[in-house]
Amino acid sequence: MSKVRIITDSNAFLPPDVVKKYGIAVIPHRIKVGGSFFEEDADFSTEELFEKMHEAQSLGISRLPEVQAPNLNAFLDIFHASGEGEQIVCVHTSSSLSPMWATARKAAEMLRGRFTIRVIDSQSISFGLGLLVRMAAEAAEAGAPVNEVARVVNGAIPHLYFASFSESLHYLERSAALGSSQSLLGTMLGIKAMLMMEDGQLMTQEKVQTREEVLDKLTEFVTEFAVVQELGIFEHSYDGHRTELISRLREALPKTSIHKVPYPPSLAVYLGPNTMGVLVYEGTF
Numbered sequence: 001m002s003k004v005r006i007i008t009d010s011n012a013f014l015p016p017d018v019v020k021k022y023g024i025a026v027i028p029h030r031i032k033v034g035g036s037f038f039e040e041d042a043d044f045s046t047e048e049l050f051e052k053m054h055e056a057q058s059l060g061i062s063r064l065p066e067v068q069a070p071n072l073n074a075f076l077d078i079f080h081a082s083g084e085g086e087q088i089v090c091v092h093t094s095s096s097l098s099p100m101w102a103t104a105r106k107a108a109e110m111l112r113g114r115f116t117i118r119v120i121d122s123q124s125i126s127f128g129l130g131l132l133v134r135m136a137a138e139a140a141e142a143g144a145p146v147n148e149v150a151r152v153v154n155g156a157i158p159h160l161y162f163a164s165f166s167e168s169l170h171y172l173e174r175s176a177a178l179g180s181s182q183s184l185l186g187t188m189l190g191i192k193a194m195l196m197m198e199d200g201q202l203m204t205q206e207k208v209q210t211r212e213e214v215l216d217k218l219t220e221f222v223t224e225f226a227v228v229q230e231l232g233i234f235e236h237s238y239d240g241h242r243t244e245l246i247s248r249l250r251e252a253l254p255k256t257s258i259h260k261v262p263y264p265p266s267l268a269v270y271l272g273p274n275t276m277g278v279l280v281y282e283g284t285f
Helices: 015-024 046-058 070-084 098-109 126-139 148-158 169-175 180-188 211-223 239-252 265-273
Strands: 004-009 025-027 031-032 034-041 066-068 087-092 118-121 158-165 192-198 203-209 228-234 257-260 277-281
Touching: 004 126, 015 126, 015 158, 025 070, 031 046, 031 265, 034 046, 046 118, 046 265, 066 265, 070 098, 087 098, 087 126, 087 148, 098 118, 098 192, 118 148, 126 158, 126 228, 126 277, 148 158, 158 169, 158 211, 169 192, 192 211, 203 211, 211 239, 211 277, 228 239, 239 257
Parallel strands: 004 025, 004 087, 087 118, 228 257
Antiparallel strands: 031 034, 031 066, 158 192, 158 277, 192 203, 228 277
């Protein structure tokens, strides 16, 4: 029997050599900006997303961009790809932030009885999602059957944590249910809102007014864990502050692997510019 095939989406942080080594299929999100669509791939950066947004705004289009999944046929084609691997595990971006999981489930239902497909909502993003995909790929490479691969992933999900700060509060009206009046007032006061992820949903927490406070709060968030096995840090327009954060955390957690990770467009759609965040994996002990 062929080994389990692993599928994910373009929000996942996965080095190219990992994708190649394990033969992971990565399905690109479609990002809608104004009336145009862009595939989330190596040729479409977050900076380009913001440039396209400014162009749309100059034409009077005020809608925030949208994250979309390809259609069902695209998923069916990928499920059938190479004519092998009737056992498949899909691990996708949190279903609260992306339609990938829902679309993958619909496609999997259409192949019920012919393929064994497990579609998993990672309840995470970016570095966290990439870790889960890598775990799935390693288990599959070791010969684990589809249900065991799914068990490994589901067992790791509760041990992933996310926290970030965003200065672009109007984005949070949609992604984190921030009230419009709070958004307007917070923007006027230069507020930076802390976000955490609970069951895959972004939730606003406390608010601070300076970037130094952002550093302090993120340092405190990470160092409160008894164990941190791996850590990913993303940023936009916070490069110097990320360097300082990494310096602090390497001193506090000398045995932890700390990674600088890109800020994917499919996350920037929800957090906007001027942001920094961390994704913590504490391990499964």
